[in-house]
Amino acid sequence: MNSPDFEIYMPDTAQPVSGITLEEALSATTHLGIAAHPDDLEIMAIHGILAGFRGGGASFAGVVLTNGSGAPRDAKFAGLSDAELAALRKEEQKEAARVGRYGTVVFMNFASQDVRSGGGVVENLARVLQAARARVVYTHSLLDAHSTHSAAAWRVIQALRSLPAECLPEEVYGCEVWRGMDWLPARWRVALDCSENPELQKELLGVFKTQVESGKRYDLAIPGRRAANATMNEPNRVDQARGLTFALDLNPLVHDKTLSPRAYLREISRDFEQEVLSTLPDDA
DSSP states (O other): OOSTTOEEEOTTOOSOGGGOOHHHHHTTOSEEEEESSTTHHHHHOHHHHHHHHHOTTOOEEEEEEEOOTTSOOOGGGTTOOHHHHHHHHHHHHHHHHHHHTOSEEEEEEEOHHHHHHOTTHHHHHHHHHHHHOOSEEEEEOTTOSSHHHHHHHHHHHHHHHTSOGGGOOSEEEEEOSSSOOTTSOTTTEEEEEOOSOHHHHHHHHHTOHHHHTTTOOHHHHHHHHHHHHHHHSOTTSOOSOSOEEEEEEOHHHHHOTTOOHHHHHHHHHHHHHHHHHHTSOTTO
16 A cells, blocks of 8 residues: 555454455454544544444444644643654554454554645545445544544545445445534434443543543543433434434435535535524514
8 A cells, every 4th residue: 555654453363464464454344434533533433333342243443544643732741742642642543442342443644734635545545445345434524623534534435436336335424523513404414323332432532641631531522422412412302312423424425426525515504504594483
C-alpha cells in the first residue's frame, strides 16, 4: 500500500504482522470502522465494536487514517513533541483494540492534509474495503464540524464508488463525532442501539489518556450523549434503548455517482427547515 509508515495490528494473532497480508488480516471482518484519528473509532463506531465484542460470527476491524499528532495536549502531556504524541496515541489505539477484541487495526499514518486533499487516501481505502468486504461500514459524517472528519467521509464514499458492486457493503453510516445529529429529520436519522455493555464503552474511552487527562473528557461526554440520544430521540414514546448513536445513511451517495455531497446535504437542510417551520402555530 502506498501510504507513509503503513501498519497492520492484530491483537490476538501469534503470526508476525510482517507475514500477514491485508486480505488475510481483514478476511473475517463483518463490521469496519474508518476513522480520521485515534479514538474516533470508539466514539463513532461503537455499534460495530459491540457487535464484534459480542461475537457470534461478527468481527470488528478499524482503519485509522492519520496519527493524530496535531491534537491539543495539556497536563503531563503538554511538553510532548508531535512525534511523541503520535506514538502514544497509536499505543492507546492498540490498547483499545485489545480491550474491545477488534480483529484488526490498520494504521495508514497519512497527514491530515492528505485526507483533505485526496493524496493517495482513496486508492488505499479502496484496497482495504475490497479486502474486508464488510457488511457494515462506519465512518465520519459529512455534517461533522471537523474538516478532516468530513473529508474522511468523502474519501470513503469515493473509494466505495470505485469498487465493483459485489464488493460493496450492505450499510454505510456517517456517524456523529464533532456535531451531534439529533436534529436530523427522522427520515434521514439512523439510530444505532448501543445500550449494551456500558462498562466496556467507558473503558474504551478511558484508554485515551492523552486526550482525557488533557481535558477532553470523552469518557464523560460520549456516554452522556448516547444516553441523551436514547431519551430525546422520540418525544411521544417512552425510551426504546439506554444508549443510541446517530448516523447519516451514506448509501445513496455510494450507489448514485452523480449525486454530490453538497446536493445531498442541501436536501437534508431543506427537510430540516420544513420540519422546524411545520411545528410552529399558524399565527407564528
